[in-house]
Amino acid sequence: MRLISMAWRNVWRNSRRSMVTIAAMAFALWVMINYMGLVDGMIVGMEHDAVDLEVGDLQVVAQGYRDDPALDLVITDEGALLQGIDALGYQAAPRLLGGGLAAVDHDSAGVRLVGIDVARDARVTSIASRLNSGQWLDPDRPHDVVLGKRLARTLDAHVDDQLLVLSQGADGSIANDLYTIAGIMGGVGDAIDRSTVFMTAGAFRELMVLPQGVHQVTVRVPAGTDLDLAAARVTALDSGQAEHAIDVQTWRQILPTLATMLDSTRGLMGVVAFIVYIAIAILILNAMLMAVFERIRELGVMKAIGYGPLTVFGLILAESAMQTLVATGLGLVLALPSMWYLQNVGIDTGVLGGMSMMGMSFIHRWTGLYSVRGVQEPVFILWFMVGAAVLYPALKAARIRPIQAMRYQ
Amino acid sequence: MSILRFQGVTKIYRQGQVEVPALRGLDLSIQAGEFTALVGPSGSGKTTALNMAGALDIPTSGTVSLEGTDLAGLSKRALSxxxxxxxxxVFQAYNLIPVxxxxxxxxxxxxxxxxALADRRQRVMALLDELGLAGMEDRRPDQLSGGQQQRVAIARAIASKPAIVLADEPTANVDSETSQRLLGLMQKLNEERGVTFLFSTHDDRVLAYARRVVKLVDGAVAEDSAA
Known part of the structure; x- marks a missing residue:
């Protein structure tokens, strides 16, 4: 008890130095809590966007479709497949995919046609929420289409303009029709932004003369589900009776670069935390060494009158621990309002102008994601680094020889 | 009964390549209840002898024993x-813990x-009262005069009822009046409580209080009033 009291008083002997040390530790903690929250938020946000806006947790296509996406290479028994996936407790939506040429007045561009089951698609993606203007597809208006943001710019297209689509049907015939642009997307990702035309599945089938089959089934699984296990379960639904076997891949297999980038971002976060805390550790080391050297005579007297090395060692550790404790409290109190702000309001990244990373549009509002772990880790690392930094001054103090220390000027 | 005994103690310090002898075969024995002054010119070995007696330093040769125990044979922990x-x-510069x-x-x-807390409170409060520090117990060293600080140092030194109190120039940093009072106090503690004091001094006024005066010259006993 006396040691604690002594340590506390010693901390405030040089109040300016202690305040600077505490402020630096508190600032580092504040930075790291917010930084880790923001990076977690970015990772989860980008993963969420990748999965939620386009790819899904799993994608099912006909065997060989990924290498050669031919119009007639379809999953032919999609009804049974969708029922099977529903029975697994997952959500699934079919998509029809094709290519063609689209024109508005005198402007034209190559496009990717995506036919969707509007009702089912709403259960697996939130793509409709990224609509920038106009309205989303409605099965009751089969001649409505929605354009990607950059495609609309290329075609100088606006809502309610007429879009001519030209392609080749599955039967080899010339496919062409005129559609009304019902909506234009905001930034989603390169593929959608530059070239995608969304239309209803019915409109796609009619245009492309494809009465049966789907090219792709997007599957969402409940949060926390092992994706590889889920992929295996969906693969097991293949009856083997259909014309083509199914090929099931997770989003990590489909977007390996993005998955790797998100994983490495976590590692990078650790490196940045390490650098910040190393700087703080050097500050602590310096402050505590100064505290020891300016009291070397006093520590020598303490040892002379019977204070043991362990007691002196404990005293220096206790002084650091108290400063760290105050800094932890201060850092957490400072972090609370910024955590609230970043989690609930976030940073508007609109200024990034639809920048994309790994083919995914950068999240529009960068919000922090805070968890107990996201706070515990910076606090734990701070204490660890302070502990490591103070070891040397504490050992030095503990090993002081009274006779030499008392001669120290 | 001999509490402290130096037998043929030498101490040689190295200053670079030069060997500086501080004690040269010191033989001295301090009995329980003595009030002994170590006197001598600067560099005569007074402080070195006190450091040896206080188990703060080890001799180059010879033995220093306290209550019959050879200090050289003890571990650092045991010495502590x-x-x-x-x-x-009791140190010249008081050396109280400032906080x-x-x-x-x-x-x-x-x-x-x-x-136990209650026991030490009773003992320390009585001691502070005896040393004329009643009412000053909550003051920090920087709120006390030099004499008051030295009295607190004396209280610290004798509170645990040690076998011997070693005082290195205890009056060097106080004025003559305070010096007289401190010496009177130590003398009183020696006479009434039987506390054994060994102190170094070069202050001639101190000699009037000492019951035994040992003069060191060049690291050895030159005169001993008890001899």
Missing amino acids: HLRRDRIGF LTAYENAESVLALQGV
């Missing part, structure tokens, strides 16, 4: 416990010994 339990220190109050400084050794 010996200093805590059997030796009281502790007068009371806390005085009871610090007792606290290290694990004496």
